Amino acid sequence: MTGIDEKLQPIFAEVVRRNAGEPEFHQAVHEVLESLGRVVAKHPHYLDLALIERICEPExxxxxxxxxxxxxxxxxxxxxxxxxxxxxxxxxxxxxxxxxxxxxxxxxxxxxxxxxxxxxxxxxxxxxxxxxxxxxxxxxxxxxxxxxxxxxxxxxxxxxxxxxxxxxxxxxxxxxxxxxxxxxxxxxxxxEAGVFTGKALAYGGSRARTEATGYGNTYFVQAMLQKRGTDFDGKTVTVSGSGNVAIYTIEKVQSFGGKVIACSDSSGYVVDDAGIDLDLLKEVKNVRRERISEYARRRGSQVHFIPSDKGSIWDVPCQVAMPSATQNELSGKGARALVANGVIAVGEGANMPSTPEAVRIFQEAGVLFAPGKAANAGGVATSALEMQQNASRDSWSFEKTEERLATIMRNIHDTCHETAEEYGAPGDYVLGANIAGFVRVAEAMRMLGVI
Missing domain, CATH: 3.40.50.10860 (Leucine Dehydrogenase, chain A, domain 1)
Incomplete structure (x- = not known):
């Protein structure tokens, strides 16, 4: 239980006992509890009301x-x-x-x-x-x-x-x-249109929903970079995955002037030093539903395909890495390779794609790190906007929806940044996201009584 405040260690031990054989759940709870020591020191009533225990137990x-x-x-x-x-x-x-x-x-x-x-x-x-x-x-x-x-x-x-x-x-x-x-x-x-989001436009879907998670992650990382006095323009970027999140991350990075040189699927990854041809990638993955190796074959000899058993996309030198495939895809080994090759920022497009060891390596190296619960929130934020449109029997333009998305992502970034500073850990977006999210949920639960 390294890293968890001693007052919170019994809570984590009980979570492990009651949820045996669920390592991903244990990992997610551990990662949040690591951030909450500063909260309970400042607000001990969260312990008195068993709010943390209740939040860790599904309704x-x-x-x-x-x-x-x-x-x-x-x-x-x-x-x-x-x-x-x-x-x-x-x-x-x-x-x-x-x-x-x-x-x-x-x-x-x-x-x-x-x-x-x-x-x-x-x-x-x-x-x-x-x-x-x-x-x-x-x-x-x-x-x-x-x-x-x-x-x-x-x-x-x-x-x-x-x-x-x-x-x-x-x-x-x-x-x-x-x-x-x-x-x-x-x-x-x-x-009841509002019961599902991500629907097609023909029956109540929202424009920009397909793009939202990838776009949102890029907006968040752009805001992080700007805090350091820089941005995506002219930087080399790797994006794992080649589904919707990865594809629209690539699209938005390119619009900001970044060059995405690698992407992947479960079979391996491609390296395209000239920059990923987004139209071809969309055709291969969204239209033809083929493996990423087909992108390399159709792109020509200047693009290399490396099978997943021969290497990792994180071996590719880049300045910004955006893991956008699945949980725990970026290990300590991958993080060390990225740091050695000069990465300056990492933005999680997937849910918990970096292992705890990888996160520690990035933070110790001073790499800007955007945790998934903050950086990939654009998808669910736009889903909430879809619910809003459904409730009012309205349909917004792509531009209006993306403008709302961009504002939400900037607000999330600022909230995480300011919360980290408030709790004495400036620049720690993991701590900032965990504490800000926890406090909002815990305060609502406190006001609703013992539920």
């Missing part, structure tokens, strides 16, 4: 069976999850993840992180997360539709625009959200 955990029939007529069984973590600030809000690695521990870690991330946006939304161990790769549209309909047949009773509002995450894009929302609408016999 509700739903696990259910998902039977569905594949294209060969064979019955398949998957497991579904929805963890409704905290509703002190508003209805539960958080994405659905479809990936074979999904289990209750991963969903709980994501829901825990989401609670503080949503609080940092300043929007009236609580924290939740969900998903399934279903793997959409290689499945036909018909199979994905039948799976989504079966999932929603069970989950629909736990959702509502004032109760719990899911969105997308890994493995869940516009297609999957459409199938889930369609089944929800059918079962409830009403068009």
């Amino acid at each position: 509700r955990q739903i696990i259910f069976r998902i039977p569905w029939v594949d294209d060969h007529g064979k019955v398949q069984i998957n497991r579904g999850f929805r963890v409704q973590f905290n509703s002190a600030l508003g209805p539960y809000k958080g994405g659905m993840r479809f990936h074979p690695s999904v289990n209750v521990g991963i969903i709980k870690f994501l829901g825990f992180e989401q609670t503080f991330k949503n609080a940092l946006t300043g929007m009236p939304i609580g924290g939740g997360k969900g998903g399934s161990d279903f793997d959409p790769k290689g499945r036909s549209d018909g199979e994905i539709m039948r799976f989504c309909q079966s999932l929603m047949t069970e989950l629909h009773r736990h959702l509502g625009d004032q109760t719990d509002v899911p969105a997308g995450d890994i493995g869940v894009g516009g297609r999957e959200i459409g199938y889930m929302f369609g089944q929800y609408k059918r079962l409830n016999n009403r068009f």
Whole structure:
């Protein structure tokens, strides 16, 4: 329990005992508790009211069976999850993840992180997360539709625009959200647009939602760099992943004058010294749904593809690194390589992509580090803007939505920066984000009584 204040160590020990076999959840709780020693020293009533213990315990955990029939007529069984973590600030809000690695521990870690991330946006939304161990790769549209309909047949009773509002995450894009929302609408016999976000524009979606997480991460890192008297212009950047978060991170970095020279998927990574050709990447990944090696093949001999068992994207020298794929993808080894190669800033586009060792290495080296709960909050912030548009039966322009997103991200950056200074750790965005998010949730819970 290194790094946790002695008053908080029993709380962490109890979290580990009650949530055995859930290392990602333990890691997420540990990372927040490390920051709270300064808070309880200044505000001991948080200990007296057991607010920290309550925040670490989800309000509700739903696990259910998902039977569905594949294209060969064979019955398949998957497991579904929805963890409704905290509703002190508003209805539960958080994405659905479809990936074979999904289990209750991963969903709980994501829901825990989401609670503080949503609080940092300043929007009236609580924290939740969900998903399934279903793997959409290689499945036909018909199979994905039948799976989504079966999932929603069970989950629909736990959702509502004032109760719990899911969105997308890994493995869940516009297609999957459409199938889930369609089944929800059918079962409830009403068009409740605000119950899902990330919807297509044709039935109530928000412009800029697809771009929001990547754009938001870039806005946050730009604000960090500006605090140091610099910006993205002329800097080399690596972005892990090649899904929506990575693609729109690349797009916004390029608009700020940065040169993204590497991106990846689970099969490996590409290095393009001339700068990633965004149109080609979008075609390969969004249209053709192919591996990143196809980008290298079509781009030509000047681009190198390195399989995942032959190296890491973090070996590529860069000035800014933006991990945007999945949890714990950036290890201590990768962090040491980045520091040795002169990285000056890291912005987490994914949820908890850097291991605790990696974060420590960056902070000890004086690297600007933006934690995911702050830096990637643009996605959920724009989801809240989508809910706002749905509630008012309105539709905003891309420019208006992006302007709101940019303002929200600058406010999150400033809140984290100012909170870190207030608690005696200037420049520590991890501590600033953890404390600011925690205080907002804890104060709401305190006012609502023992709930």
